[in-house]
Amino acid sequence: MDLRRGGKTAIDRIMKAYGFTTKQALCDKLGISSSTLANRYTRDSLPTDFIVQCAIETGASVEWLAFGTENNQQVSPPSQAITEQHHQDVADSIHSIAQKSPNEIKINLNQGGKAAIERLVEAYGFTTRQALADHLGISKSTLANRYLRDTFPADWIIQCALETGASLIWLTIGKGQKFDNLSNNVRPIHRKHIVDGELIDASFFMLDTNLFTQPLNSPIAISFANKTYIADMAFSEIVDGEWLVIIEGKSSIRKITRIPVGMVKVTNSSSDFECSIDEIEFIARCHSVVVNNI
Incomplete structure (x- = not known):
């Protein structure tokens, strides 16, 4: 997604959302x-700051x-789950929080960058x-500079909200539910890709825990070979099945079968x-597989 251009039309939409007829009213x-x-x-x-x-x-x-x-075509697949109901849920969440604690809804887009960046890491x-x-x-120095200056990352907040479906108000001020459009059984888990034998961080995977008869205590999603x-x-013991393993320093998914004595x-x-x-x-015991990686 391109968060650099489109300011003119975005400002016009912001005015429409507020119900203003003049730019001066928006300025005020x-x-x-x-x-x-x-x-x-x-x-x-x-x-992006005005949009947030x-x-x-x-x-x-x-x-x-x-x-x-x-339904912008530039948005990555996770944002397709963001529906009109989600947007209404966000609005309802804001109003609900405001009613319970009206003094807590304070938005200052000139600070709060450190906490917001930590929430971005968590949401992904x-x-x-x-x-x-x-x-x-972005470079590590760019992120570090914003973090140290406590600069509010409005552009990253928008991207994260669109890509993950995380609540905008939670990303911005840390209030309300993190994923207020999701059922209690759906939660994000860490996701990794295996590339040339190396485990690479890759955002997250939305896991529906209802799919498993036994709870996963430390779940992870691994993308490998489509x-x-x-x-x-x-896990407490090594049993037959598919596993994420490291063999001579290289990660892979392998089928493991126990054989006597102390052999596999x-x-x-x-x-x-x-x-x-x-x-x-x-590293981890595989419990299910999704073909055609999403």
Whole structure:
């Protein structure tokens, strides 16, 4: 998605969402000068900070405010789950929080960057800020600079909300539910790709826990060979089945069969071999697989 252009039409939609008929009314609402708004309008840069504030205050769809559509083709697959009901849920959540604690709804887009970035990491299911930087296509120094300056990342907030379906108000101020459009049984889990034997962080996977008869204590999704494996990193013993393993420093998904004594047969689609169970590092036991990786 391109969050750099489209400022003119976005500002027009922001005015429509607020119900304003003049740009001066919008300036008064946002607390900015007419020259500042005129400059943003002329440059046509997407006003991500205005969009975040407008979406939270009016309940308007971020996707509509930014792109003028509810189903923009540039948005990655996870955002397809964002529906009109979700946007209504966001608005309802804002109003509900405001009614319970009216003094807690304070939006200051000039600060709060550190906490917001930590919530971005959490929403994507990453474990490090470096993984977030890689996903956003920015340098580690760029992320570190915003973090240290506490600069509010409105552009990243919008991208994360569209890609993950995370609540905009939670991403912005940390209030309400993280994923208020999801059932209690659906939650994001860490996801990794196997590339040339290396495990690479890859955003998240939305897991419906109702699909499993036994709970997964430490679930993880692994994308490998056009499949996504749902595995559990918590296990008490090595049993027959498919596993995420490390063999001589390389990660892969292999079928493991126990054989006497203290030995295993290791199989994949092209070969098999036998070795001591101690020669393999077992990372996670696979419980299901989704063909045609999404």
